[in-house]
Amino acid sequence: MPSRQIPSEQEPPRPLPPTAWAVLGLLSFPGERTGYELKKWADASLRFFYWSPAISQIYAELRRLETLGYATSRRSGPEEPRTKRRYAITEAGRAALAAWADSTQDVGPPVLKHPLVLRIWLGHLAAPERLRALVEEHLARTEAELRQVRAALARAEDHAEWAHPRIALRWSELRELAELELARAMLADLDRLAPPRGAIPVSHDGWPGPG
Amino acid sequence: MPSRQIPSEQEPPRPLPPTAWAVLGLLSFPGERTGYELKKWADASLRFFYWSPAISQIYAELRRLETLGYATSRRSGPEEPRTKRRYAITEAGRAALAAWADSTQDVGPPVLKHPLVLRIWLGHLAAPERLRALVEEHLARTEAELRQVRAALARAEDHAEWAHPRIALRWSELRELAELELARAMLADLDRLAPPRGAIPVSHDGWPGPG
DNA sequence: GTGTACATGTAATCCGTTACATGATTCC
DNA sequence: GGAATCATGTAACGGATTACATGTACAC
Numbered sequence: 445m446p447s448r449q450i451p452s453e454q455e456p457p458r459p460l461p462p463t464a465w466a467v468l469g470l471l472s473f474p475g476e477r478t479g480y481e482l483k484k485w486a487d488a489s490l491r492f493f494y495w496s497p498a499i500s501q502i503y504a505e506l507r508r509l510e511t512l513g514y515a516t517s518r519r520s521g522p523e524e525p526r527t528k529r530r531y532a533i534t535e536a537g538r539a540a541l542a543a544w545a546d547s548t549q550d551v552g553p554p555v556l557k558h559p560l561v562l563r564i565w566l567g568h569l570a571a572p573e574r575l576r577a578l579v580e581e582h583l584a585r586t587e588a589e590l591r592q593v594r595a596a597l598a599r600a601e602d603h604a605e606w607a608h609p610r611i612a613l614r615w616s617e618l619r620e621l622a623e624l625e626l627a628r629a630m631l632a633d634l635d636r637l638a639p640p641r642g643a644i645p646v647s648h649d650g651w652p653g654p655g
Numbered sequence: 656m657p658s659r660q661i662p663s664e665q666e667p668p669r670p671l672p673p674t675a676w677a678v679l680g681l682l683s684f685p686g687e688r689t690g691y692e693l694k695k696w697a698d699a700s701l702r703f704f705y706w707s708p709a710i711s712q713i714y715a716e717l718r719r720l721e722t723l724g725y726a727t728s729r730r731s732g733p734e735e736p737r738t739k740r741r742y743a744i745t746e747a748g749r750a751a752l753a754a755w756a757d758s759t760q761d762v763g764p765p766v767l768k769h770p771l772v773l774r775i776w777l778g779h780l781a782a783p784e785r786l787r788a789l790v791e792e793h794l795a796r797t798e799a800e801l802r803q804v805r806a807a808l809a810r811a812e813d814h815a816e817w818a819h820p821r822i823a824l825r826w827s828e829l830r831e832l833a834e835l836e837l838a839r840a841m842l843a844d845l846d847r848l849a850p851p852r853g854a855i856p857v858s859h860d861g862w863p864g865p866g
Numbered sequence: 867g868t869g870t871a872c873a874t875g876t877a878a879t880c881c882g883t884t885a886c887a888t889g890a891t892t893c894c
Numbered sequence: 895g896g897a898a899t900c901a902t903g904t905a906a907c908g909g910a911t912t913a914c915a916t917g918t919a920c921a922c
Contacts (some may be wrong), residue, residue, distance in 0.1 A: 461881070462770065469777045480901050493772035498883055503903065526890065528901060538780075545780040551789060553796060554769040554834075559673065559762050561704035561826055566680045567819030569749075569756040578762060585764060608778030611844045615772055615837055622833035623765075626826055633822045672909065691873050709911055714875065737918060739873060872919070881910080891900070 460508075462550045463497055466490060467505040468514055468533065468541050474605060476530040479503045489596045489609065492589070492616035506531050514540055564630065572638040579631050583624060590620040671719075673761045674708050677701060678716040679725055679744065679752050685816060687741040690714045700807045700820065703800070703827035717742050725751055775841065783849040790842050794835060801831040 470482050470490070477485075479502050486496040497505070509515040514537030517529045533541070544550075560582045567575050597613045600606050681693050681701070688696075690713050697707040708716070720726040725748030728740045744752070755761075771793045778786050808824045811817050 458880090462768075462773070463881080466773060469773070472777065472780065478901070479903095490776075493767065493769045493776070495766060495768050499901095500884085500903075501882055504882090525892095526900070541777070542780040545774060545777045546782065546785055548789075551770050551774060551792075553800070554767065554771065555706060556704065556765065556767055556830075557673075557706050558704045558765040560765065561823050562673070562677060562680070563756060563762060564826070565701075565704065565820055565823035566683065566752070566756045567822070568816060569683065569753040571757065574757055578759075581762075589764070605779060607848055609776055611778070611841060611848070612772050612776035614844060615775070615841050618837050618840055619767075619833075622830075622837065626829050626833065629829055630822060630826050633825060637818055637822070669908090674909080689873070690875095708909095710873095711875075711912085712910060715910090736920095737872070868922090870919100870921085873917085874915100876913105876915080878913085879911085881908105883906105883908085885904105885906085887902105887904080889901085891898100893898080894896090 459549065460544075462494075463501065464505050464508060465541060465544050465550070466494060467497070467502060468509055468537055471509075471515060471531055471533040472538060472541055473609075476532045478528045478530055479506055480528070482506075482531075488592070489613060492593050492596075493612055493619070509537065512540075513537070560627075561630075564634070567634075572634065573640075575634055576631065576640065579627055579634065583627050583631075586620055586623045586627065590617065590624070593617045593620055670760065671755075673705075674712065675716050675719060676752060676755050676761070677705060678708070678713060679720055679748055682720075682726055682742055682744040683749060683752055684820075687743045689739045689741055690717055691739070693717075693742075699803070700824060703804050703807075704823055704830070720748065723751075724748070771838075772841075775845075778845075783845065784851075786845055787842065787851065790838055790845070794838050794842075797831055797834045797838065801828065801835070804828045804831055 466486075467482065470485060471477065479499065483496070483499045483502050486502070490496055506515060506517070510517055510531070513534060515531045515533055517531045520526075520528050520530060560578055563570070563578055564575060593613060593616045597610065597617060600610045600613060677697075678693065681696060682688065690710065694707070694710045694713050697713070701707055717726060717728070721728055721742070725745060726742050727745055728742045731737075731739050731741060771789055774781070774789055775786060804824060804827045808821065808828060811821045811824060
Protein backbone atom coordinates (compact mmCIF):
# COMPACT_ATOMS: atom_id res chain seq x y z
CA MET A 445 0.00 0.00 0.00
CA PRO A 446 1.27 3.48 -0.77
CA SER A 447 2.17 5.33 2.35
CA ARG A 448 1.54 9.02 2.87
CA GLN A 449 5.19 9.63 2.03
CA ILE A 450 5.56 9.68 -1.71
CA PRO A 451 9.25 10.30 -2.31
CA SER A 452 8.84 11.17 -5.96
CA GLU A 453 6.63 14.14 -5.16
CA GLN A 454 7.69 17.40 -3.61
CA GLU A 455 6.48 17.51 -0.05
CA PRO A 456 4.59 20.69 0.65
CA PRO A 457 6.61 22.49 3.33
CA ARG A 458 5.16 21.63 6.72
CA PRO A 459 4.18 24.67 8.74
CA LEU A 460 6.62 25.57 11.45
CA PRO A 461 5.63 24.86 15.05
CA PRO A 462 4.88 27.86 17.26
CA THR A 463 8.18 27.30 19.04
CA ALA A 464 10.07 28.12 15.89
CA TRP A 465 8.16 31.38 15.56
CA ALA A 466 8.75 32.18 19.19
CA VAL A 467 12.49 31.71 18.74
CA LEU A 468 12.44 33.75 15.56
CA GLY A 469 10.44 36.30 17.51
CA LEU A 470 13.19 36.54 20.07
CA LEU A 471 15.57 37.26 17.22
CA SER A 472 13.26 39.91 15.78
CA PHE A 473 14.15 42.38 18.49
CA PRO A 474 17.23 44.55 17.99
CA GLY A 475 20.57 42.87 18.45
CA GLU A 476 22.39 39.65 17.66
CA ARG A 477 22.12 36.82 20.14
CA THR A 478 23.51 33.43 20.99
CA GLY A 479 21.35 30.43 21.74
CA TYR A 480 22.43 30.63 25.33
CA GLU A 481 21.30 34.22 25.62
CA LEU A 482 18.00 33.39 23.99
CA LYS A 483 17.39 30.71 26.59
CA LYS A 484 18.03 33.11 29.44
CA TRP A 485 15.75 35.65 27.89
CA ALA A 486 13.01 33.10 27.37
CA ASP A 487 13.33 32.04 31.00
CA ALA A 488 13.03 35.62 32.13
CA SER A 489 10.06 36.70 30.09
CA LEU A 490 8.63 34.44 27.40
CA ARG A 491 7.88 31.71 29.90
CA PHE A 492 5.38 33.86 31.79
CA PHE A 493 2.90 33.84 28.95
CA TYR A 494 4.15 31.15 26.65
CA TRP A 495 6.84 28.77 27.77
CA SER A 496 10.57 28.39 27.68
CA PRO A 497 11.92 25.68 25.38
CA ALA A 498 14.80 23.52 26.51
CA ILE A 499 18.17 24.88 25.53
CA SER A 500 18.79 21.93 23.25
CA GLN A 501 15.63 22.75 21.39
CA ILE A 502 16.54 26.37 21.01
CA TYR A 503 19.76 25.33 19.33
CA ALA A 504 17.81 22.96 17.11
CA GLU A 505 15.33 25.63 16.14
CA LEU A 506 18.11 28.08 15.38
CA ARG A 507 19.69 25.56 13.04
CA ARG A 508 16.36 25.00 11.35
CA LEU A 509 15.74 28.71 10.98
CA GLU A 510 19.14 29.10 9.40
CA THR A 511 18.46 26.25 6.98
CA LEU A 512 15.27 28.02 5.98
CA GLY A 513 17.14 31.24 5.41
CA TYR A 514 15.26 33.00 8.19
CA ALA A 515 18.38 33.56 10.25
CA THR A 516 22.09 33.85 9.74
CA SER A 517 24.85 33.09 12.15
CA ARG A 518 28.47 33.94 12.47
CA ARG A 519 31.09 32.52 14.75
CA SER A 520 32.70 35.18 16.81
CA GLY A 521 36.41 35.27 16.26
CA PRO A 522 39.33 36.36 18.38
CA GLU A 523 37.74 39.72 19.11
CA GLU A 524 35.72 38.01 21.80
CA PRO A 525 37.21 35.94 24.60
CA ARG A 526 34.88 33.04 23.96
CA THR A 527 33.94 31.64 20.58
CA LYS A 528 30.22 31.67 20.24
CA ARG A 529 27.66 31.63 17.49
CA ARG A 530 25.54 34.72 17.21
CA TYR A 531 22.30 34.64 15.27
CA ALA A 532 20.48 37.43 13.53
CA ILE A 533 17.18 37.48 11.71
CA THR A 534 17.25 37.95 7.94
CA GLU A 535 14.92 39.99 5.81
CA ALA A 536 13.25 36.78 4.66
CA GLY A 537 12.88 35.76 8.28
CA ARG A 538 11.35 39.07 9.22
CA ALA A 539 8.92 38.82 6.33
CA ALA A 540 7.94 35.26 7.22
CA LEU A 541 7.51 36.18 10.88
CA ALA A 542 5.41 39.21 10.00
CA ALA A 543 3.24 37.06 7.74
CA TRP A 544 2.76 34.57 10.55
CA ALA A 545 2.09 37.29 13.11
CA ASP A 546 -0.54 38.77 10.85
CA SER A 547 -2.18 35.43 10.11
CA THR A 548 -4.57 33.51 12.31
CA GLN A 549 -2.35 30.43 12.25
CA ASP A 550 -1.72 28.88 15.64
CA VAL A 551 -3.95 31.36 17.41
CA GLY A 552 -5.78 28.67 19.30
CA PRO A 553 -7.19 28.80 22.79
CA PRO A 554 -4.65 29.12 25.58
CA VAL A 555 -3.42 25.80 26.88
CA LEU A 556 -3.30 25.51 30.61
CA LYS A 557 -1.85 22.57 32.51
CA HIS A 558 -2.33 23.23 36.17
CA PRO A 559 -0.95 20.34 38.24
CA LEU A 560 -2.19 21.86 41.48
CA VAL A 561 -5.80 22.02 40.36
CA LEU A 562 -5.48 18.49 39.04
CA ARG A 563 -4.51 17.46 42.57
CA ILE A 564 -7.41 19.35 44.08
CA TRP A 565 -9.74 17.74 41.58
CA LEU A 566 -8.62 14.39 43.01
CA GLY A 567 -8.81 15.77 46.52
CA HIS A 568 -11.06 13.00 47.74
CA LEU A 569 -7.95 10.80 47.72
CA ALA A 570 -5.71 13.03 49.82
CA ALA A 571 -5.58 14.44 53.30
CA PRO A 572 -7.12 17.92 53.59
CA GLU A 573 -3.99 19.22 55.26
CA ARG A 574 -1.91 18.03 52.35
CA LEU A 575 -4.09 19.89 49.88
CA ARG A 576 -3.88 23.04 51.90
CA ALA A 577 -0.10 22.76 52.01
CA LEU A 578 0.03 22.37 48.23
CA VAL A 579 -2.01 25.52 47.75
CA GLU A 580 0.22 27.41 50.18
CA GLU A 581 3.27 26.31 48.23
CA HIS A 582 1.63 27.45 45.06
CA LEU A 583 0.93 30.84 46.60
CA ALA A 584 4.56 31.22 47.58
CA ARG A 585 5.77 30.19 44.15
CA THR A 586 3.34 32.54 42.44
CA GLU A 587 4.49 35.42 44.61
CA ALA A 588 8.05 34.65 43.57
CA GLU A 589 7.01 34.59 39.94
CA LEU A 590 5.22 37.88 40.35
CA ARG A 591 8.45 39.42 41.60
CA GLN A 592 10.25 38.02 38.57
CA VAL A 593 7.69 39.46 36.19
CA ARG A 594 8.02 42.82 37.85
CA ALA A 595 11.79 42.61 37.60
CA ALA A 596 11.47 41.89 33.89
CA LEU A 597 9.09 44.80 33.55
CA ALA A 598 11.56 47.06 35.30
CA ARG A 599 14.30 45.92 32.94
CA ALA A 600 12.16 46.50 29.86
CA GLU A 601 13.35 49.76 28.44
CA ASP A 602 10.84 52.46 27.79
CA HIS A 603 11.38 52.61 24.06
CA ALA A 604 8.86 52.22 21.31
CA GLU A 605 10.35 48.94 20.07
CA TRP A 606 9.65 47.34 23.42
CA ALA A 607 6.11 48.56 23.81
CA HIS A 608 4.50 45.25 22.89
CA PRO A 609 6.73 43.07 25.02
CA ARG A 610 5.86 45.41 27.87
CA ILE A 611 2.16 44.87 27.25
CA ALA A 612 2.74 41.11 27.35
CA LEU A 613 4.64 41.46 30.61
CA ARG A 614 2.01 43.72 32.02
CA TRP A 615 -0.56 41.07 31.14
CA SER A 616 1.64 38.51 32.90
CA GLU A 617 1.81 40.64 36.00
CA LEU A 618 -1.96 40.90 36.20
CA ARG A 619 -2.16 37.19 35.51
CA GLU A 620 0.06 36.34 38.45
CA LEU A 621 -2.06 38.58 40.64
CA ALA A 622 -5.17 36.78 39.44
CA GLU A 623 -3.48 33.46 40.12
CA LEU A 624 -2.95 34.53 43.71
CA GLU A 625 -6.60 35.48 44.09
CA LEU A 626 -7.70 32.21 42.56
CA ALA A 627 -5.54 30.22 44.93
CA ARG A 628 -6.87 32.12 47.93
CA ALA A 629 -10.43 31.51 46.84
CA MET A 630 -9.66 27.81 46.44
CA LEU A 631 -8.16 27.73 49.90
CA ALA A 632 -11.36 29.20 51.26
CA ASP A 633 -13.36 26.55 49.42
CA LEU A 634 -11.18 23.82 50.90
CA ASP A 635 -11.60 25.26 54.37
CA ARG A 636 -15.33 25.26 53.95
CA LEU A 637 -15.20 21.61 52.97
CA ALA A 638 -13.00 20.52 55.86
CA PRO A 639 -12.45 23.28 58.38
CA PRO A 640 -8.85 23.44 59.59
CA ARG A 641 -8.23 22.36 63.17
CA GLY A 642 -9.18 25.06 65.60
CA ALA A 643 -11.44 26.89 63.19
CA ILE A 644 -15.06 27.56 63.93
CA PRO A 645 -17.20 26.78 60.92
CA VAL A 646 -19.46 29.69 59.99
CA SER A 647 -22.77 29.49 58.22
CA HIS A 648 -22.75 30.42 54.59
CA ASP A 649 -25.04 30.56 51.60
CA GLY A 650 -23.22 28.26 49.21
CA TRP A 651 -20.39 29.60 47.12
CA PRO A 652 -18.83 32.91 47.96
CA GLY A 653 -19.79 35.17 45.11
CA PRO A 654 -18.03 38.21 43.77
CA GLY A 655 -21.47 39.79 43.76
CA MET B 656 29.89 1.90 24.16
CA PRO B 657 27.15 0.59 26.42
CA SER B 658 23.97 2.55 26.04
CA ARG B 659 21.75 3.51 28.92
CA GLN B 660 19.62 0.50 28.14
CA ILE B 661 21.24 -2.49 29.77
CA PRO B 662 19.08 -5.45 28.90
CA SER B 663 20.58 -7.73 31.51
CA GLU B 664 19.53 -5.48 34.36
CA GLN B 665 16.02 -4.87 35.58
CA GLU B 666 14.96 -1.39 34.59
CA PRO B 667 13.48 0.48 37.50
CA PRO B 668 9.87 1.22 36.56
CA ARG B 669 9.64 4.65 35.02
CA PRO B 670 7.17 6.93 36.75
CA LEU B 671 3.89 7.36 34.96
CA PRO B 672 3.25 10.65 33.18
CA PRO B 673 0.62 12.98 34.65
CA THR B 674 -1.71 12.05 31.82
CA ALA B 675 -1.87 8.49 33.07
CA TRP B 676 -2.84 9.71 36.52
CA ALA B 677 -5.39 12.05 35.05
CA VAL B 678 -7.03 9.20 33.17
CA LEU B 679 -6.88 7.00 36.24
CA GLY B 680 -8.36 9.92 38.11
CA LEU B 681 -11.29 10.01 35.75
CA LEU B 682 -11.81 6.34 36.55
CA SER B 683 -11.58 6.97 40.28
CA PHE B 684 -15.03 8.51 40.37
CA PRO B 685 -18.02 6.23 40.77
CA GLY B 686 -19.02 4.24 37.73
CA GLU B 687 -17.53 2.24 34.90
CA ARG B 688 -16.65 4.10 31.74
CA THR B 689 -15.55 3.61 28.16
CA GLY B 690 -12.65 5.43 26.60
CA TYR B 691 -15.07 7.38 24.50
CA GLU B 692 -16.99 8.55 27.56
CA LEU B 693 -13.77 9.51 29.28
CA LYS B 694 -12.83 11.68 26.34
CA LYS B 695 -16.13 13.50 26.43
CA TRP B 696 -15.82 14.02 30.15
CA ALA B 697 -12.28 15.33 29.79
CA ASP B 698 -13.47 17.73 27.11
CA ALA B 699 -16.23 18.97 29.35
CA SER B 700 -14.31 19.50 32.54
CA LEU B 701 -10.70 18.33 32.83
CA ARG B 702 -9.63 20.55 29.97
CA PHE B 703 -10.51 23.73 31.81
CA PHE B 704 -7.75 23.30 34.33
CA TYR B 705 -5.57 20.59 32.85
CA TRP B 706 -6.05 19.49 29.28
CA SER B 707 -7.89 16.90 27.32
CA PRO B 708 -5.75 14.15 25.79
CA ALA B 709 -6.47 12.96 22.28
CA ILE B 710 -8.86 10.03 22.16
CA SER B 711 -6.16 7.76 20.79
CA GLN B 712 -4.04 8.55 23.79
CA ILE B 713 -6.82 7.88 26.21
CA TYR B 714 -7.18 4.41 24.74
CA ALA B 715 -3.43 3.93 24.98
CA GLU B 716 -3.35 5.02 28.60
CA LEU B 717 -6.24 2.75 29.46
CA ARG B 718 -4.37 -0.20 28.00
CA ARG B 719 -1.28 0.75 29.96
CA LEU B 720 -3.25 1.11 33.18
CA GLU B 721 -4.74 -2.31 32.62
CA THR B 722 -1.30 -3.81 32.01
CA LEU B 723 -0.19 -2.32 35.31
CA GLY B 724 -3.16 -3.81 37.09
CA TYR B 725 -4.56 -0.39 37.92
CA ALA B 726 -7.69 -0.91 35.86
CA THR B 727 -9.78 -3.74 34.58
CA SER B 728 -11.96 -3.85 31.53
CA ARG B 729 -14.77 -5.98 30.30
CA ARG B 730 -16.39 -6.11 26.94
CA SER B 731 -20.06 -5.51 27.16
CA GLY B 732 -22.03 -8.40 25.73
CA PRO B 733 -25.43 -8.66 24.15
CA GLU B 734 -27.10 -6.89 27.07
CA GLU B 735 -26.04 -3.64 25.43
CA PRO B 736 -26.85 -2.64 21.86
CA ARG B 737 -23.24 -1.78 21.10
CA THR B 738 -20.18 -3.73 22.12
CA LYS B 739 -17.88 -1.52 24.06
CA ARG B 740 -15.10 -1.86 26.56
CA ARG B 741 -15.83 -0.49 29.97
CA TYR B 742 -13.00 0.24 32.37
CA ALA B 743 -13.02 0.32 36.14
CA ILE B 744 -10.32 1.20 38.61
CA THR B 745 -8.92 -1.63 40.74
CA GLU B 746 -7.95 -1.54 44.38
CA ALA B 747 -4.30 -1.45 43.35
CA GLY B 748 -5.09 1.41 41.04
CA ARG B 749 -6.87 3.33 43.73
CA ALA B 750 -3.97 2.79 46.10
CA ALA B 751 -1.42 3.91 43.52
CA LEU B 752 -3.49 6.96 42.63
CA ALA B 753 -3.92 7.89 46.27
CA ALA B 754 -0.18 7.55 46.82
CA TRP B 755 0.46 9.81 43.84
CA ALA B 756 -2.18 12.31 44.93
CA ASP B 757 -0.61 12.49 48.37
CA SER B 758 2.93 12.85 47.00
CA THR B 759 4.55 15.96 45.67
CA GLN B 760 5.39 14.28 42.36
CA ASP B 761 4.47 16.25 39.28
CA VAL B 762 3.26 19.24 41.29
CA GLY B 763 5.23 21.68 39.25
CA PRO B 764 4.33 25.22 38.32
CA PRO B 765 1.35 25.60 36.02
CA VAL B 766 2.25 25.57 32.35
CA LEU B 767 0.60 28.23 30.26
CA LYS B 768 0.87 28.53 26.51
CA HIS B 769 -1.02 31.57 25.47
CA PRO B 770 -0.84 32.01 21.69
CA LEU B 771 -2.68 35.32 21.84
CA VAL B 772 -0.19 36.93 24.20
CA LEU B 773 2.63 35.55 22.07
CA ARG B 774 1.09 37.44 19.16
CA ILE B 775 0.78 40.61 21.18
CA TRP B 776 4.37 40.24 22.28
CA LEU B 777 5.29 40.35 18.58
CA GLY B 778 2.83 43.14 18.01
CA HIS B 779 5.41 45.40 16.42
CA LEU B 780 5.10 43.18 13.35
CA ALA B 781 1.35 43.35 12.95
CA ALA B 782 -1.31 45.91 12.24
CA PRO B 783 -2.89 47.35 15.38
CA GLU B 784 -6.35 46.54 14.06
CA ARG B 785 -5.36 42.93 13.62
CA LEU B 786 -4.21 42.69 17.21
CA ARG B 787 -7.40 44.23 18.45
CA ALA B 788 -9.42 41.75 16.42
CA LEU B 789 -7.46 38.85 17.90
CA VAL B 790 -8.19 40.04 21.41
CA GLU B 791 -11.86 40.43 20.59
CA GLU B 792 -11.95 36.88 19.28
CA HIS B 793 -10.31 35.72 22.43
CA LEU B 794 -12.90 37.51 24.52
CA ALA B 795 -15.69 35.82 22.63
CA ARG B 796 -14.08 32.42 22.96
CA THR B 797 -13.47 32.92 26.65
CA GLU B 798 -17.08 33.90 27.19
CA ALA B 799 -18.13 30.70 25.46
CA GLU B 800 -15.77 28.72 27.66
CA LEU B 801 -17.15 30.40 30.72
CA ARG B 802 -20.61 29.23 29.75
CA GLN B 803 -19.28 25.72 29.33
CA VAL B 804 -17.65 25.75 32.74
CA ARG B 805 -20.90 26.94 34.27
CA ALA B 806 -22.78 24.22 32.47
CA ALA B 807 -20.36 21.64 33.88
CA LEU B 808 -20.80 23.16 37.30
CA ALA B 809 -24.55 22.92 36.97
CA ARG B 810 -24.24 19.27 35.97
CA ALA B 811 -21.95 18.47 38.91
CA GLU B 812 -24.17 16.81 41.44
CA ASP B 813 -24.25 18.18 44.92
CA HIS B 814 -22.89 15.05 46.58
CA ALA B 815 -19.89 14.72 48.81
CA GLU B 816 -17.95 12.60 46.29
CA TRP B 817 -18.05 15.46 43.81
CA ALA B 818 -17.03 18.19 46.19
CA HIS B 819 -13.46 18.40 44.95
CA PRO B 820 -14.27 18.35 41.25
CA ARG B 821 -16.68 21.16 42.02
CA ILE B 822 -13.90 23.15 43.64
CA ALA B 823 -11.77 22.63 40.55
CA LEU B 824 -14.62 23.79 38.34
CA ARG B 825 -15.31 26.73 40.57
CA TRP B 826 -11.65 27.64 40.24
CA SER B 827 -12.00 27.32 36.47
CA GLU B 828 -15.00 29.62 36.47
CA LEU B 829 -13.10 32.31 38.33
CA ARG B 830 -10.18 31.74 36.01
CA GLU B 831 -12.27 32.38 32.93
CA LEU B 832 -13.58 35.54 34.53
CA ALA B 833 -10.03 36.64 35.25
CA GLU B 834 -9.08 35.82 31.67
CA LEU B 835 -11.80 38.18 30.48
CA GLU B 836 -10.54 40.97 32.70
CA LEU B 837 -6.98 40.40 31.55
CA ALA B 838 -7.99 40.58 27.92
CA ARG B 839 -9.92 43.80 28.49
CA ALA B 840 -6.95 45.35 30.24
CA MET B 841 -4.73 44.34 27.34
CA LEU B 842 -7.16 45.88 24.90
CA ALA B 843 -6.95 49.11 26.84
CA ASP B 844 -3.16 48.96 26.71
CA LEU B 845 -3.27 48.44 22.96
CA ASP B 846 -5.64 51.36 22.52
CA ARG B 847 -3.31 53.56 24.48
CA LEU B 848 -0.46 52.55 22.19
CA ALA B 849 -2.39 53.12 18.97
CA PRO B 850 -5.74 54.75 19.54
CA PRO B 851 -8.46 53.23 17.36
CA ARG B 852 -9.80 55.40 14.57
CA GLY B 853 -12.20 57.99 15.84
CA ALA B 854 -11.06 57.79 19.42
CA ILE B 855 -9.81 60.82 21.27
CA PRO B 856 -6.64 60.02 23.18
CA VAL B 857 -6.93 60.99 26.83
CA SER B 858 -4.11 61.89 29.13
CA HIS B 859 -3.06 59.20 31.57
CA ASP B 860 -0.48 58.56 34.22
CA GLY B 861 1.15 55.46 32.86
CA TRP B 862 -0.33 52.03 33.52
CA PRO B 863 -3.78 51.75 34.92
CA GLY B 864 -3.31 50.38 38.40
CA PRO B 865 -5.62 48.34 40.56
CA GLY B 866 -4.68 50.77 43.31
C1' DG C 867 -30.44 6.28 2.67
C1' DT C 868 -27.55 9.61 4.48
C1' DG C 869 -25.28 12.00 7.87
C1' DT C 870 -23.97 12.18 12.63
C1' DA C 871 -22.60 10.35 16.81
C1' DC C 872 -20.82 6.23 18.97
C1' DA C 873 -16.79 3.34 19.56
C1' DT C 874 -12.10 1.44 19.15
C1' DG C 875 -8.16 1.10 17.48
C1' DT C 876 -3.18 1.40 14.36
C1' DA C 877 0.68 3.87 12.16
C1' DA C 878 3.61 7.51 11.25
C1' DT C 879 5.70 11.27 12.77
C1' DC C 880 7.07 15.15 15.27
C1' DC C 881 7.82 17.76 19.43
C1' DG C 882 10.38 18.31 23.32
C1' DT C 883 12.86 16.71 27.27
C1' DT C 884 16.56 14.59 29.82
C1' DA C 885 20.97 12.78 29.99
C1' DC C 886 25.29 12.95 28.32
C1' DA C 887 29.63 15.03 26.45
C1' DT C 888 32.90 18.61 26.09
C1' DG C 889 35.46 22.50 26.84
C1' DA C 890 36.45 27.59 27.94
C1' DT C 891 36.19 31.39 31.20
C1' DT C 892 35.52 33.62 35.50
C1' DC C 893 35.21 34.02 40.39
C1' DC C 894 36.70 32.80 44.92
C1' DG D 895 42.66 24.63 42.26
C1' DG D 896 37.71 24.03 42.23
C1' DA D 897 33.04 25.55 41.43
C1' DA D 898 29.90 28.01 38.82
C1' DT D 899 28.70 29.89 34.66
C1' DC D 900 29.16 30.27 29.80
C1' DA D 901 28.50 27.86 25.55
C1' DT D 902 27.25 24.35 22.15
C1' DG D 903 26.00 20.50 20.87
C1' DT D 904 24.39 14.84 20.24
C1' DA D 905 21.54 10.83 21.28
C1' DA D 906 17.83 8.35 23.03
C1' DC D 907 13.38 8.26 24.12
C1' DG D 908 8.73 9.14 25.50
C1' DG D 909 4.61 11.83 24.89
C1' DA D 910 1.13 13.26 22.02
C1' DT D 911 -1.01 14.42 17.82
C1' DT D 912 -2.95 13.67 13.27
C1' DA D 913 -4.38 10.79 9.80
C1' DC D 914 -6.17 6.63 8.70
C1' DA D 915 -9.18 2.45 9.12
C1' DT D 916 -13.36 0.21 10.40
C1' DG D 917 -17.79 -0.65 11.79
C1' DT D 918 -22.41 0.06 14.48
C1' DA D 919 -26.56 2.58 15.87
C1' DC D 920 -29.72 6.08 15.39
C1' DA D 921 -32.20 10.14 13.78
C1' DC D 922 -34.28 12.56 10.01
